[in-house]
Amino acid sequence: MFVFFCFFFSFFFFFGNIFSYFYICLFFCVFLFFLGFLNVKGSVVDFSFGKNLIYECGYTEINSFLNFYTMQFFMIALSFMLFDMEIILVLPALYMLDFSVLSGVVVVFFLVFLLLGLLYELSCSVFKW
Secondary structure (H helix, E strand, C coil), X not given: CHHHHHHHHHHHHHCCCHHHHHHHHHHHHHHHHXXXXXXXXXXXXXXXXXXXXXXXXXXXCXXXXXXXXCHHHHHHXXXXXXXXXXXXXXXXXXXXXXXXXXXXXXXXXXXXXXHHHHHHHHHCCCCCC
């Protein structure tokens, strides 16, 4: 397959015109389709009941492996990560920017954007228990 690809590419590289790019793209599309077909048809899939359990060695589970948790924990963690990343981005920017009117406008815009995100999360009652 690799030899065919090298021959195909070198032939159109030396004798190429505008249609050679079309043939190269067509070759890549056919090659990717062929790889996808081999991936789908060549894979071994086992849909037995034991594969869906936590332990594949024969132990039976005591309770379900899906531990349900409240969405509040996830939303608070997500909001903490977002605000933490924004603070991490704002602190070095204060040292990198010179103290001009434009840098002040950029910092104020960023802080207003941060405040709008906080107000949106408060309006969606993320922090209410």
